[in-house]
Amino acid sequence: MGQIEDLRIFGIVVETGGISKAAERLGIAKSAVSRRISLLEERYSAILINRTPGVWDLTATGKELYQRALRVVGEMDGIEADFVNTSANNAGPLSVSVPREFGINFLSNALLAFKAKFPEIQLTIDFDDRLIDLERENYDFAIRITGNIIDSAGATRIGTVNHRLFAGSQYFKTHVMPTCLDDLRDHNLLYFGNARRTVWHFRDAKDKRQELEFQPFLNSNSGTFLLMATIGGHGISRLPDFIASEAVAKGDLVEVLPDLVMPEWGIFLVHSEKRLLNRRMRLFSEMITNACLAG
Amino acid sequence: MGQIEDLRIFGIVVETGGISKAAERLGIAKSAVSRRISLLEERYSAILINRTPGVWDLTATGKELYQRALRVVGEMDGIEADFVNTSANNAGPLSVSVPREFGINFLSNALLAFKAKFPEIQLTIDFDDRLIDLERENYDFAIRITGNIIDSAGATRIGTVNHRLFAGSQYFKTHVMPTCLDDLRDHNLLYFGNARRTVWHFRDAKDKRQELEFQPFLNSNSGTFLLMATIGGHGISRLPDFIASEAVAKGDLVEVLPDLVMPEWGIFLVHSEKRLLNRRMRLFSEMITNACLAG
């Protein structure tokens, strides 16, 4: 029987206004309650409650200890609520912002499996590419995919996205296959984004930096659309694994200049630094990390 | 062995980076430490530390629990520091503002006895009649004597001061003894304060309100000075018990119009509402309350 258990009992004694009533609420013998209070008074060398039959009077010291006890017991109950493993403890909301196509193409199964495993978690997934304010918009997590390193205590790198150049499988029946970077200028280049001119970065087989500045033939913020355009023979595009992998497997896409390596992008799981992770967040974090590592 | 004791042990295991080192620091067997950690992991259904000989790795859950544990253990240690009765826990400052003459005449012995009983308390007593700002001037308590009720959560009424009218024992050898309130106008009236005209309030034997408006013959903010002037035959004054009682006992003063009752003043012990009472403050509060009740 420890300090905080004694304080918990003391609190209930104060609230019920009697040893017998507290014993009833706690489901233990009144003699045990009486003894815990006496031991507490002994430890603190102070009468906490003046109590005889007919007289019940919380002392000033007792009042003060009660206030303090409420705080520490509340803190302890919060820990128990967050860490003791029962499904009742998982109940509650969890909201996550996920890049649209990464979420739909790559994470759908994992997200659905998570929901099935923890039905008591009220899961909100927001498929949205915009940058969100975790604090103000009350999200627990955001998943971000970026070529930049997010240097923040609230951000964990959980995976990697690789990009490659692709054309449709029928494209080189009517076009010349490029053999070096400059050959790409002779083709329509399809760009993920919105730019009049832009740059793709590479490293060649000797690890030497290369870059191609070009005017996009087509701009789009949808990787799925660019995939379709590429498969349809409209040009050459730079696509991420999670968009391209299935079409590659089906033979709808062929890789262009496979010796050129493009910079990896990181998948980051971000939460607000001002929040302690609760249990649901922790369960989600573990799941999503495993899903991205397995991907 | 309770929840918080387990968390305390867990914290030390994390900080020392090993079961054996923690056991050494705690002065208990490593098997006991190992068992407490295992029980904690069982309770929370989570591995907190990956640990085999040569591998020591705090898990994400372990990291989070450690942060939470620091907080609740710190809170508990604060309570123990404030409530467990050892002189080491009393060490520290205590500063009190006391009305000058009330403090010197009435509280000196109690204050000195308190200091003798708790030599580890750094006691600062400021004998000063001005109103002080408890927060800004960093006082733990102020004692105030006033005819008004202080209605504040930080103020406790701890006693009463009664005033009476007095003259020197030789005064009525050369003056006519007053038999009613109006007779007082024929005498020099000595006033505690600073006024051109002022009022004394009374209740007579029938509990009827009476008042005397007068121009003071002598103004002073020192009750001790007014006592001396009264004993010296310079007039009639209204004096508080704590100033007059000794001279009355010695026969140096006689009471004037004893059937008239003046309003009681209250003695209040005031502390800042923004502060939790620490142990020293509580000890002082109890002492000063008993001293004023006994007075």
Add this chain to the structure above:
DNA sequence: ACGTATTGTTCTAAAATGGAGAACGGCCAT
């Protein structure tokens, strides 16, 4: 005043808990 009910305290025996120490397996350096 007396009897009854309720309260909190204290005591005793039984149950529960927790620590110490020994034995064991794993890992690392020599």
Add this chain to the structure above:
DNA sequence: ATGGCCGTTCTCCATTTTAGAACAATACGT
């Protein structure tokens, strides 16, 4: 292979805690 150190698990025993009974104090009704 050997020795040292680590953490784990088991067993025994000492300590703590609890339940229930007995008792004293108080309040209330007759």
